[in-house]
Amino acid sequence: xxxxxxxxxxxIITVDPENSVREADAIKGKRILALGTDMEIxxxxxxxxxxxxxxxxxxxxxxxxxxx
Numbered sequence: 855x856x857x858x859x860x861x862x863x864x865x866i867i868t869v870d871p872e873n874s875v876r877e878a879d880a881i882k883g884k885r886i887l888a889l890g891t892d893m894e895i896x897x898x899x900x901x902x903x904x905x906x907x908x909x910x911x912x913x914x915x916x917x918x919x920x921x922x
Contacts (some may be wrong), residue, residue, distance in 0.1 A: 856900040857882050862892045864908025868917055879913075 857880035866876040866889060879885040880898035888898055899905060 855882060855887060855898065857887050857895075857898040857903050859906065860895055860899050861902045861906050861908055861913060862895065863910060865910070865912040867912060867914045 859881040860878065861881075862878045864877065866879050866886045868876060868889060876889040876891070878892045878895040880895050880903075881918060900914050
C-alpha cells in the first residue's frame with residue numbers, strides 16, 4: 855500500500871512501551887501506515903506521495919480531542 859505522505863531523515867518519537875525512535879514514517883489518510891528506517895519506508899512511496907525531509911528534526915505524536 856502506498857502512503858499519502860512520508861516523513862524521512864528525522865527522529866520519529868513513537869511513545870511506545872520501549873520509547874523507540876524511528877527514522878521515518880508513512881501516513882495513509884489519518885493513520886500511520888508504517889514506521890522504520892528511510893529505506894524501509896521508501897517502499898510505501900509512489901509518485902503521488904508527498905515526501906517531507908525532516909532534516910534531522912523530531913516529530914512527536916499529537917492528541918486530538920473529538921468530544922462535542
